[in-house]
Amino acid sequence: MVDEELHDQIERYLLGNMPDEERIRLETGMATDKRLAEQVALQQLALAGIQRLEAREMRKKFEAWDKEVGDITNSGNRVHYSWLRATFVLTGLLVFGIFMHFNQLQKKHREHLRELETIATRDSLIALLQKDFRELSFSLDSLSHLKNSEKDSSLNAKMIQLRNQLEQRDRILRELERQRNTGKPQMAMRLAPPPVRLRGAGENTGTDIAKARKAYNEGKFTQAVRLFQLIPAAAPEQAQVTQLLPYALFYAGMYDEAVPAFIKLWESDPANEAMNAQVFLLLCYLANGDKYEARLMRMIIIQQEDHKYLNIAVAVRDSI
Amino acid sequence: MLKTYTDTQIIEAFRQGGHHRNSAWEFAFKTWKGRIIGKILRSGGTREEAMDAIQEAHIHFENRVKRDDFVLEHSLFSYFNTCVYRAWTSARKADKSVLSEVTSEKLSDFASEVEKKIIKGELARLLDETVARIGPRCQSILRLLIQGFSMREIAEEMGFAGGEQVAKNEKKKCMERYEKYLDENPAIKEQLKNLFHG
Numbered sequence: 445m446v447d448e449e450l451h452d453q454i455e456r457y458l459l460g461n462m463p464d465e466e467r468i469r470l471e472t473g474m475a476t477d478k479r480l481a482e483q484v485a486l487q488q489l490a491l492a493g494i495q496r497l498e499a500r501e502m503r504k505k506f507e508a509w510d511k512e513v514g515d516i517t518n519s520g521n522r523v524h525y526s527w528l529r530a531t532f533v534l535t536g537l538l539v540f541g542i543f544m545h546f547n548q549l550q551k552k553h554r555e556h557l558r559e560l561e562t563i564a565t566r567d568s569l570i571a572l573l574q575k576d577f578r579e580l581s582f583s584l585d586s587l588s589h590l591k592n593s594e595k596d597s598s599l600n601a602k603m604i605q606l607r608n609q610l611e612q613r614d615r616i617l618r619e620l621e622r623q624r625n626t627g628k629p630q631m632a633m634r635l636a637p638p639p640v641r642l643r644g645a646g647e648n649t650g651t652d653i654a655k656a657r658k659a660y661n662e663g664k665f666t667q668a669v670r671l672f673q674l675i676p677a678a679a680p681e682q683a684q685v686t687q688l689l690p691y692a693l694f695y696a697g698m699y700d701e702a703v704p705a706f707i708k709l710w711e712s713d714p715a716n717e718a719m720n721a722q723v724f725l726l727l728c729y730l731a732n733g734d735k736y737e738a739r740l741m742r743m744i745i746i747q748q749e750d751h752k753y754l755n756i757a758v759a760v761r762d763s764i
Numbered sequence: 765m766l767k768t769y770t771d772t773q774i775i776e777a778f779r780q781g782g783h784h785r786n787s788a789w790e791f792a793f794k795t796w797k798g799r800i801i802g803k804i805l806r807s808g809g810t811r812e813e814a815m816d817a818i819q820e821a822h823i824h825f826e827n828r829v830k831r832d833d834f835v836l837e838h839s840l841f842s843y844f845n846t847c848v849y850r851a852w853t854s855a856r857k858a859d860k861s862v863l864s865e866v867t868s869e870k871l872s873d874f875a876s877e878v879e880k881k882i883i884k885g886e887l888a889r890l891l892d893e894t895v896a897r898i899g900p901r902c903q904s905i906l907r908l909l910i911q912g913f914s915m916r917e918i919a920e921e922m923g924f925a926g927g928e929q930v931a932k933n934e935k936k937k938c939m940e941r942y943e944k945y946l947d948e949n950p951a952i953k954e955q956l957k958n959l960f961h962g
Binding site: 455459461486489490491495497498499 | 786789790815819830831892895903906909911942946957960
């Protein structure tokens with residue numbers, strides 16, 4: 445059995461706890477002393493076994509530390525990934541939303557262009573048919589004025605042909621006009637500013653203008669229209685007619701007639717009545733389905749930022 | 765809260781041993797393992813292989829770092845990383861899974877690596893068998909010794925009422941028991957010596 449001191453010395457050497465000088469001395473001794481070398485080898489084997497055991501224990505510690513760090517990392521990753529996922533989803537939704545928005549805009553734009561094209565084609569056709577209709581009517585009228593003696597069989601046949609053509613044009617025109625009339629009178633009436641109560645409507649009740657004003661105030665617009673139209677063109681009350689008739693026509697639901705009346709009103713007093721005339725014209729076009737004119741009028745209103753009926757122009761956007 | 769260490773402090777802690785050493789290892793492992801394991805994973809290894817390599821390399825690393833003549837040329841991490849990577853490549857060379865990578869020119873090298881692996885496995889088996897003979901109490905004492913605990917600390921850890929001297933005697937008895945077993949089993953002793961010293 446080796447002495448305790450040597451045993452400890454070898455142990456320190458093997459565990460790396462020996463100062464350099466002493467280590468070199470021992471290593472030199474091992475090279476010359478076989479017994480010492482054997483003892484070192486034996487202790488080395490013993491420690492190697494323990495080191496293996498310790499290495500396994502360290503492995504357990506490493507794995508525990510790895511799990512600790514891993515858990516922190518993973519939980520961090522989870523947070524990180526959840527943020528990433530949320531960001532990804534939100535970005536996706538945003539991109540999808542933008543895509544859908546632009547897609548919808550494009551779709552509306554295409555529909556709008558198609559509709560404009562349809563309206564333009566239909567209006568052009570109506571115009572051509574109306575011209576043709578007038579020419580045919582003129583030709584037929586010319587032939588009708590001829591004396592019977594001057595009409596031979598070929599002329600009669602021509603007249604019949606013209607009449608048939610006229611009837612055909614009339615049918616087509618009526619159908620096209622019917623298609624054109626896809627107005628929204630209820631919406632126009634709902635959006636319209638309410639009728640203004642006229643002051644002094646009870647005075648001079650005997651006159652037509654007074655009766656008309658009274659009927660207007662009572663909401664009897666058709667009656668008011670009739671009474672306004674009774675006033676002679678040269679009468680001094682005509683100024684009132686110009687001012688009130690368009691509204692009476694509108695509230696009476698006579699949109700086609702209201703359009704020229706509002707244009708007249710606009711022209712007669714642009715400073716005071718332009719905005720009113722514009723919005724009622726827009727509503728008239730909306731009511732009678734003249735979308736093309738309605739859009740033009742809407743554009744006129746929209747361009748005026750201080751227009752008092754801007755909200756109505758905005759509200760009709762999707763309807764025209 | 766993980767105590768942080770500089771490279772010099774880690775070396776000092778390894779030399780001090782005991783709890784200092786364990787604490788330094790905890791810091792080093794937790795700080796370095798991501799890059800070390802990552803390197804092996806990027807090189808086609810597995811996490812398990814990386815942990816095996818760390819287990820294998822840490823003994824040599826610690827023993828080398830503890831020595832007075834150890835010179836820190838780069839960072840301690842670089843050195844440990846190299847040790848682990850070498851341990852991994854060495855283990856991998858002999859792995860049958862990379863047999864397809866072996867060309868006829870490299871066949872002898874491959875055979876040599878396989879042989880080393882077999883020897884290493886046999887040595888490990890014999891060492892484990894021998895260590896098992898000394899019992900858990902001795903294993904604990906000697907493990908503390910390997911970890912660099914002082915005799916006073918071993919006495920504290922093991923709960924020896926007699927203090928440092930009792931720990932010293934217990935450690936001596938354990939080592940003698942170990943050596944006695946080897947002396948009584950010369951075949952194993954010889955085999956171990958042959959395997960250990962190549």
